[in-house]
Amino acid sequence: MNEQKYELVFxxxxxxxxxxxxxxxKKAGAGGGTLLRGRGTADREAExxxxxxxxxxxxxxxxxxxxxIKDDVLLGIYREAGLNTAGMGIAFSLPVDKAxxxxx
Amino acid sequence: MPNENEKIRHVAPMxxxxxxxxxxxxxxxxxxxxxxxxDVNMQASVPAHGTASSEVMQYxxxxxxxxxxxxxxVREDRLDALADALEQKFRSIRDGDGVAVAVPLTSMAGTAxxxxxxxxxxxxxxETANE
Numbered sequence: 001m002n003e004q005k006y007e008l009v010f011x012x013x014x015x016x017x018x019x020x021x022x023x024x025x026k027k028a029g030a031g032g033g034t035l036l037r038g039r040g041t042a043d044r045e046a047e048x049x050x051x052x053x054x055x056x057x058x059x060x061x062x063x064x065x066x067x068x069i070k071d072d073v074l075l076g077i078y079r080e081a082g083l084n085t086a087g088m089g090i091a092f093s094l095p096v097d098k099a100x101x102x103x104x
Numbered sequence: 105m106p107n108e109n110e111k112i113r114h115v116a117p118m119x120x121x122x123x124x125x126x127x128x129x130x131x132x133x134x135x136x137x138x139x140x141x142x143d144v145n146m147q148a149s150v151p152a153h154g155t156a157s158s159e160v161m162q163y164x165x166x167x168x169x170x171x172x173x174x175x176x177x178v179r180e181d182r183l184d185a186l187a188d189a190l191e192q193k194f195r196s197i198r199d200g201d202g203v204a205v206a207v208p209l210t211s212m213a214g215t216a217x218x219x220x221x222x223x224x225x226x227x228x229x230x231e232t233a234n235e
Contacts, residue, residue, distance in 0.1 A: 006205065008124070008205055008207055018155075022155050029135055032154060032155045032173060033154075033155045034126045034152045034153070034154055034155070034173055035152060035153040035154070035155060036151075036152050036173060037151075037152075061155075062124070062173070064203065078204075081226060089200055094207045095208065096205045096206065096207055097121060097183070097206045097207065097208055098121075098183060098184075098187050098205065098206040099202055099203070099204070099205045100187050100188075100190050100191040100194065100203070100204050100205075101190070101191060101194045101201065101202050101203035101207075102203055
C-alpha cells in the first residue's frame with residue numbers, strides 16, 4: 001500500500017468539457033481520471049438574478065493526484081475549465097486517507 | 105418515557121469512511137459483493153468511463169474504458185483489512201484491476217442511519233442527564 005499522500009480532485013463541468021479538464025490536469029502532472037455523468041441543480045431565481053444560465057447536463061471527473069501537485073492541478077482546471085469558461089467547472093479536492101491500486 | 109428535562113445523548117463509537125472503488129464494469133458485481141463482506145451495509149454503483157492513459161494502449165485495445173464507480177460506506181476499523189484485500193484482488197483477478205480511495209466522513213444525519221451504516225447495533229447509546 002502506498003504511503004504517499006493523495007488527494008481526490010472532483011470537477012463538475014458542463015457536458016462536453018471533461019476532456020478539457022483531463023488535459024488541464026495532465027499538463028499539471030495528473031494521470032488518468034474517471035468520468036461520471038450527472039445532472040446539476042440550480043436555483044432558478046438565482047439564475048435570473050445573476051443572469052447566469054446553468055446548463056443542467058454535467059460531467060463529473062474524479063482524479064486521484066499526489067498531494068504535492070494538487071494545487072497545480074486545481075489551478076490548471078480553473079484556468080482551462082473554470083466558472084469563467086464555457087465549461088463552467090467547479091473543482092475541489094478531498095483528502096484521501098488511504099489509496100490502493102495506484103501502482104508506482 | 106423521558107420527560108422534557110431529560111436529554112438523550114447519542115455516542116458514535118467509531119468513524120466512517122467513504123470508499124470509492126473504480127473497477128472494470130464486468131467485475132462490478134464481484135467487487136460489490138466482496139466489499140459487502142466487510143460489514144458494509146450501504147453501497148451505490150454508478151456507470152463510469154475511464155480516461156485513456158495512453159493513446160497507444162487504447163489503440164492496442166489494452167484499456168477498457170467502461171468502468172463502474174462503487175461508493176461504499178466503510179467502518180474505520182474495517183478499512184485496513186478491506187484495502188489490503190482489495191489490493192490483492194486488483195493484482196490477482198484477471199481483467200479485474202482497479203483503484204480505491206477512502207475519504208473521511210465528518211458528519212451524518214441521524215443515529216439510526218449511523219447504526220445501519222456502521223453495522224453496529226450498539227451505535228445508539230441512550231443516556232439520560234438531568235439538567
